[in-house]
Amino acid sequence: MPENTVTTPLAPMEPEDVTDAFAYIRAWQARDIDTAGAVADAMGPELHRLLLDVAARVFIPVTAVDDCDGEPCAHSFLAAALGRLLLELLCHGVCLANAPGVADTIVRFTENILTEDHGGVADVLRQLEATGMKQAMEAHRTTA
Numbered sequence: 001m002p003e004n005t006v007t008t009p010l011a012p013m014e015p016e017d018v019t020d021a022f023a024y025i026r027a028w029q030a031r032d033i034d035t036a037g038a039v040a041d042a043m044g045p046e047l048h049r050l051l052l053d054v055a056a057r058v059f060i061p062v063t064a065v066d067d068c069d070g071e072p073c074a075h076s077f078l079a080a081a082l083g084r085l086l087l088e089l090l091c092h093g094v095c096l097a098n099a100p101g102v103a104d105t106i107v108r109f110t111e112n113i114l115t116e117d118h119g120g121v122a123d124v125l126r127q128l129e130a131t132g133m134k135q136a137m138e139a140h141r142t143t144a
Helices: 015-029 033-043 046-063 074-091 099-114 121-143
Strands: none
Touching (some): 015 099, 033 046
8 A cells, every 4th residue: 555545546446356345344234244254264364454554545535735825625524423433443443454344444434424314324335235246347457
């Protein structure tokens, strides 16, 4: 991953990686532990790296702060919401060193930051997956 991910675009993921990562995230969000476990078993330790790739693509565009000339702006409120989310994760003892912890963080970020009423999380996850898949397919076409 690049050192400055705010100014350096992330390399697109492989299409299969997007599919696998979001299969796990959606199963985790739906509390379908059997499916999440099956995906995790099939992916092995690679799942953790894929989930971190997805997390970077979800978090970085949203938290990249624009210059607001020191005045409160949308990003100021976003930073406060992100701080509350991180505090919530710490309070619940979420471990970011394993796949469930990373998937749970992506789901909570989507609930708390990317949706207005904490509803429609599954729809937002599908949109994020579609965006990741589009980027992966475009990159795959140009390198094939």
